[in-house]
Amino acid sequence: MLRIDAHHHFWKLSRGDYSWLTSDLNVLYRDFLVSDIQPLLTQAKMDGTILVQAADTIEETHFMLELAAEHDWILGVVGWVDMEAANAPEVIRELSQNPKLVGIRPMIQDIENDEWMLQDNLRPAIQALIDNNLTLDLLVQPRHLPHLKTFLSRYPDLRAVIDHGAKPDIRNKAIETWSQHVGDIARTSNVCCKLSGLLTEASENAEIEDIAPYAFHILKCFGPERVMFGSDWPVLLLANTYQNWVDMVEQLTADLPQADWEAIFGGTAAKFYLTKTMETL
Template sequence: MLIDAHQHFWRIGQNDCVWPTPDLAAIHRDFGPEDLRAAAGPDLVGAVTVQSQPSDADTDWLLQLAQDEPLVLGVVGWVDLLSPRAPERIAALAAHPKFKGVRPMLQNLPDDAWIARPDLAPAIDVLVAHDLSLDALVFTRHLPHLLSLATRRPDLRIVIDHGAKPPIAQDAFDDWAEAMSRLAALPQVHCKLSGLLTEARPDQAPEAIAPYAEKLIALFGPDRLMWGSDWPVVNLAANYADWRDQARGFADLQAPAVAQAVFADVARRFYRLDAGL
């Protein structure tokens, strides 16, 4: 059984979709559930659909799409967490049974410390009250600030997307690994084994990601690590099946119980997906 903890849908030019841009030819087209089925094959029993635009319209469209789509078990949307209306918006979204959490697009914000701002507290309080989670789309430079939030708010469930987009292209392992180790020490922090192939240089072999993946497996293990395709973004570097098969081949994921956890059960538990299965 495979549950994909991280994938996207979009319609170019609709629902405030401004990315991907035309220069990204491999992914500059519409992607929907039937495309996901074709890419993933019969192993996939469900997926968590994650926002790709910093837009209420995008989030509303994803929830509408998910309404009658059994493959979509949960939606992680976008909310302007600093807006005075954020608590109201989050509470309204929480009424949708497939709404599971929010993802501020931290990688694109000019302030690396944005996530640690104290004035986010009203929005975070409502996330916690509705048992919603926070997806953290970050780089290494954001991790100390994410640690500050996570230390201050042990009641907030956090998952780090794409292993914090490690600097594979720069072969800069140590600073990333140290910062991730500090976050992994906090029990409410989870991580996605996703998005690694697109952080490598085109001239690097697929095996270049192995030390980073192995570090994530060691840090978060079968209790807090979940696999995600990052489809269709993964098409910039490989394809759905190639990444799935490469991840399944990591030595530390070979035990059946570990594989079951990383490729299904952690996502199901973290995102509270049982109602959809």
Template sequence: MNIDSHQHYWDPSRGDYGWLTPDMKPLYRVFGPDDLAPLRESVGVQRTVVVQAAPTLDETRYLLDLARHEESIAGVVGWIPLDSPDASKFIDEFAPEPKFKAVRPMLQDLPDDTWIAHAPRKDAIERLIDLDFAFDALIFARHVPSLIEFVERYPKLRVVIDHGAKPPIRDGLSSGWQPWADGIAQLAALPQRIHCKLSGLATEANANWTGETLKPYVAHLLEHFGPERLMWGSDWPVLDMNGSYTAWHSTARNLTSHLEKADQAAIFGANARAFYRL
């Protein structure tokens, strides 16, 4: 089964998407399963993991409600205030939902780049571990040291890096390669064997990106995480700002076409299914 490990649904009228403003005209509308269905079907993606796009509990409840009525949603990555005394209570609220699979604090948007190293409550993270939920890390290279500290503190927590840690592709290899490349190597070398999403790269590139533009970054992720720890995701509909579902899927397929068939199947479905317990 082919799985999109990272996509979003939203309704701007809900009012909790602080980053989503009316001037972002291509994105400032409702995006739901009916919008994604023809795109999924055109590239043979049967199931998806839908990821929170607002840092609220209501966002998690909204996505879980969608998932109850939409077969194509295999899992939900929600948001919980991991620094709140009530964090464990909220985890327990969502735990009975069969499609609730992981949590994601929006680390890239927090004013404190070291938040992940000191703010999440120990009891909340241990509750995630006890219930076998995963953790999505939305980071840039500047967050790597603090994330490493966090991962080393909780070696049993299953962690996946979103969007390949968002390399600054538009800056070019001469100025955008480091410190991202070293950060990827450090994360991949951790004994916890964390995973990484092959997603979001088109969003970080210039508008005229091609497969050749993204090739060094995909190759670096493959070199360090290997096909056994990478999972393809679209980052749709954010992707629509700088590409298309079919173009990114085709590019990712081409850039991994040299791999064994089993490794390709892992990246485009099996790894997401195993990691998220779908």
């Protein structure tokens, strides 16, 4: 089974479309490209990755697809499409012709309307994802979870994944409401969840004990067959290093059966994202 990092980013500042990326973010305010991550993947024994959008432009999607065409270990690209646009289904169909395009991700956390995902004008784009065998990454926060449950019930045929465990407020040890919503969503839908991004939601210098209750809840609710490891690199660098995060997740999952461990570290991501190419894996 391939060992897969199911969530990382690249960016090149001169491209000019990363509106959220400012000099205030210090360690992140520089280019992060292939040569930066390759040694980290080698050290962590990762066979491949899923490259995820970091800008809400179609130009960045094409930029990522170009990188994926040059590097076989970029197994798939999760791009961006204006899902409200009248031509969204056409754009999705066109992008789906590229075998490396595996899904799209709207930047829901940055949208002012918490109920945005429930708008009727998104239906054509969502149906196009279903029709073209593409996935939807859900970049949500705890405030979105009640609406997400409704959204997922409307589209039972949509293959979707929650990014970063829905970003629980680990810093303030807020777990009760988040855990209830996550449990409800896991029981009532087929959505997957990424074991990623938790360290950046915790306090500075957080340790494994700080994130363990949230990670274990994700594993309990979704099961290994619906959980996938992701680094969220280079955003991860705000909190810790790539290898330290890998080590933490390996420690958190050390007592699981081998088959479950393999699912979390690659099998789930392969089944979810790589349906176009599974026969070659």
